[in-house]
Amino acid sequence: xxxxxxIHGYHISKNVHSYRQGDLLIAHDVNSxxxxxxxxxxxxxxxxxxxxxxxxxxxxxxxxxxxxxQAGKQTLVEEELSEILTELDELRREGTLFSVEAELVTxxxxxxxxxxxxxxxxxxxxxxxxxxxFAGTGAFGGSRTLMDFETxxxxxxxxxxxxxxxxxxxxDFFGGEPLLNFKVIKDLVDYGKKAAAEKNKTIKFTLTTNGxxxxxxxxxxxxxxxxxxxxxxxxxxxxHDRMRPxxxxxxxxxxxxxxxKQFAAKRPESSPFAVGNYYYVRGTYTHFNCDFDQxxxxxxxxxxxxxxxxxxxxxxxxxxxxxxxxxxxxxEAYDRLGEELILRRAQDxxxxxxxxxxxxxxxxxxxxRLSGCGAGHEYxxxxxxxxxxxxxxFVGQADYKMGSLYDENPHQLKGExxxxxxxxxxxxxxxCRECWARFSCSGGxxxxxxxxxxxxxxxxxxGCELQKKRLEVALYLKINEIQQNxxxxxxxxxxx
Amino acid sequence: xxxxxxTIVKANLSxxxxxxxxxxxxxxxxxxxxxxxxVGNQVCVK
Numbered sequence: 389x390x391x392x393x394x395i396h397g398y399h400i401s402k403n404v405h406s407y408r409q410g411d412l413l414i415a416h417d418v419n420s421x422x423x424x425x426x427x428x429x430x431x432x433x434x435x436x437x438x439x440x441x442x443x444x445x446x447x448x449x450x451x452x453x454x455x456x457x458q459a460g461k462q463t464l465v466e467e468e469l470s471e472i473l474t475e476l477d478e479l480r481r482e483g484t485l486f487s488v489e490a491e492l493v494t495x496x497x498x499x500x501x502x503x504x505x506x507x508x509x510x511x512x513x514x515x516x517x518x519x520x521x522f523a524g525t526g527a528f529g530g531s532r533t534l535m536d537f538e539t540x541x542x543x544x545x546x547x548x549x550x551x552x553x554x555x556x557x558x559x560d561f562f563g564g565e566p567l568l569n570f571k572v573i574k575d576l577v578d579y580g581k582k583a584a585a586e587k588n589k590t591i592k593f594t595l596t597t598n599g600x601x602x603x604x605x606x607x608x609x610x611x612x613x614x615x616x617x618x619x620x621x622x623x624x625x626x627x628h629d630r631m632r633p634x635x636x637x638x639x640x641x642x643x644x645x646x647x648x649k650q651f652a653a654k655r656p657e658s659s660p661f662a663v664g665n666y667y668y669v670r671g672t673y674t675h676f677n678c679d680f681d682q683x684x685x686x687x688x689x690x691x692x693x694x695x696x697x698x699x700x701x702x703x704x705x706x707x708x709x710x711x712x713x714x715x716x717x718x719x720e721a722y723d724r725l726g727e728e729l730i731l732r733r734a735q736d737x738x739x740x741x742x743x744x745x746x747x748x749x750x751x752x753x754x755x756x757r758l759s760g761c762g763a764g765h766e767y768x769x770x771x772x773x774x775x776x777x778x779x780x781x782f783v784g785q786a787d788y789k790m791g792s793l794y795d796e797n798p799h800q801l802k803g804e805x806x807x808x809x810x811x812x813x814x815x816x817x818x819x820c821r822e823c824w825a826r827f828s829c830s831g832g833x834x835x836x837x838x839x840x841x842x843x844x845x846x847x848x849x850x851g852c853e854l855q856k857k858r859l860e861v862a863l864y865l866k867i868n869e870i871q872q873n874x875x876x877x878x879x880x881x882x883x884x
Numbered sequence: 885x886x887x888x889x890x891t892i893v894k895a896n897l898s899x900x901x902x903x904x905x906x907x908x909x910x911x912x913x914x915x916x917x918x919x920x921x922x923v924g925n926q927v928c929v930k
Contacts, residue, residue: 415889421897425890475886484891490898495905505911558911592910661927662910747927748893752912753904756926757897760914767911779913827897833914867892 400441404486405824406434409864410727415485416863418824421748422484423863429464430472432456490827492815495759500799501806503550505558505762507769507780508543508576510535511568515600516640519631520672520700520708526564528771528784534569535772540576542793543770548587550799557584560594562769562780567601577613594618598632599644599651607651614665619648622671623683623697630676631708645690652692660694660740661747668742670696674708678717681725688732688739696742699854701836710850719857726861730868746828746862757814760830764790764809768801776801778809781835809834812844819847829855906930 406415406426413431415424426434436455440447453463464472479485512533514526526532547557559580561573577593584591594616602619610617621644622628629639648669652658658666669692673680680697687695699718702709710718725741732738761767764778771783774793782788790802814820814831831837832851840848908929 419898421893421895422891423893423895425892427888430888472888475889478886479889479891482894483896484894485889487898491901493901502907504907554907556908663927748895750927751897752909752926752928753900753906753930754897755901755905756909756912756928761912766907830912830914836914870892 398486398489399822400434400438400486402822402824403489404434405860406431406438407860409723409860410730410868412864412867414860414863414867416824417485417487418827419490420484420487421751421827422487423748423867424479424485425867429468430476432461433464433469433472433476490754493755493758494813494815495755495810497765497810498552501550501765501801502552502554503547503766503768503801504554504556505560505767506543506547507560507562507767508535508540509563509769509771509780509783510540510561510566510572510576511564512772513568514563514565514598515568515634516565516598516632517635518598518633520674520702520706522701522781523564523783528564530771530784532564533772535572535770537572537575537579539770539772539774539793540572541579542774542798544576544580544583544591546770546793546798547591548583548589551589555589557589557591558594559591560596562596565598565600566595567597567606570601570606574609577615592616596620598640599648600640602644602647602651604650607647607654610651611654616662616664616666617651617668619644619651619667619669620671621645621648621669621687621692622673623677623680624686627677627683628671631672631674649690649692652694656693658694660742660745662742666694668694668696670698670742672700673697673718674700674702675710675714676708678710678714679721680718681721681728684725684741685728688737693739694742695739698743699851701833701839701848701851715850715853718854722854722857722861726865729865733869733872743858744862744865746859746866748863748866754827757827757830759810759813761834763834765801765806778805779835781833782838808844816845817847818845819849819852823852823856825852825856825859828859904928904930 403418404415413426415426433452436452437447439455440451445451449469456463512527512530517525551557566573580591596618598620622631625641628641632640634640652667655667669687671683677683684695684697700708767779769777769780769783776790777783777788790805791798812834814826817831820826820831832847834844836848836851837844909926912926
């Protein structure tokens, strides 16, 4: 029975993540995506086997008990150990635990990139001066400028043409603050809908805004045109105002919060998985609020149901950058947030925290998980001048310019960049190949990786730790939800 | 019913190597600055 642990080259820690979260002992089978609850004895057996494997010792009954003894834990009698191993072996045979490692495939791409999504930087200007803004408070290192209609129109023509046989295109209005250029947005939505319909396509529009200009007229327009909206709010007033002031230093919380609340209330059925016509209120946490769970709860108490709060990406010299000692506080905040969500679910006061959503039952296929975001070949960002970049975070970085909408052939993206981004899949990153979370994070954000390691294939390790914790809590919440009979079936099959 | 292990979700992700890859899904974003879907919390639209 112990053969399951002694398969040459099969590393348990890489392929089965067993961990303790709250009062549960959980085993996540990485390659099948299955989830199991363990009793204490089974958890200890798997952990002991991991330990033996790491010290390159053969896994045996005596070896398991020796590890337990050394850790000061109760050893298992042979009968119990035998029962546990039998159950583990049954799950292995059905392919839901210790399942065979997924085939080492690399995604196949057509020679010419199929770009189906664009980020239109309609405004390189902003009415706020957020401390942590990666866009250099809106200007992306250049001059403060707005995109004209002609450039935006070319952008829409570009995505309709470049998306080839794909019927669904995505256009995100981004900035800076895109509502500073509202007239052009309206004209582009009108143009885009007509141009797409002529090609039997549809465009899904989204807009990311700080909320300052989100008056009733603009809210009504976004509703009428079914534009999904991402709204920026950092949480508690003092947290928000510290990082998101106007140019004169005044905080923006008092202005944007009522408007964001008003808009969120218009979309009570918004999808937690960002499907259809949705909204999300998103914030950024920094060294100054490692207890960001309090900010999430503040927003939930405002009546906001779709919330996302994410870690800042900062240079080491920035005062708000995470420091040694912050990681533990942040991990504890995720734990607290998970417990609070369970409590609020029981009281019918629940809300969605974006990074705790995990669609195990209908999640993306493995190919998608390997390839990640598609920056630089399925998705590009377009500056106000019409320059093309792999994604919004690379805009303004000359080394990453892929072309221009005003080139003779704008579809001829810079080949070496297309190849580099296509090649930067999970298996191209040595640390990801050994990581249990590899099919859930796709190797992290390219821009964050480049920012911290100067390469596309080395990873931003703090980001890894945060991603793994979020996933651990997400799986825990999923199990809790199933146990509370909040979804229909006790066992579910992945649909893909 | 198993005495020591309770299966909560039974899945077969690795098999989707052969059935997936249609590319119809929403564009994902792993960035910390923008909330469009990240791979871990995306749904398959197939």
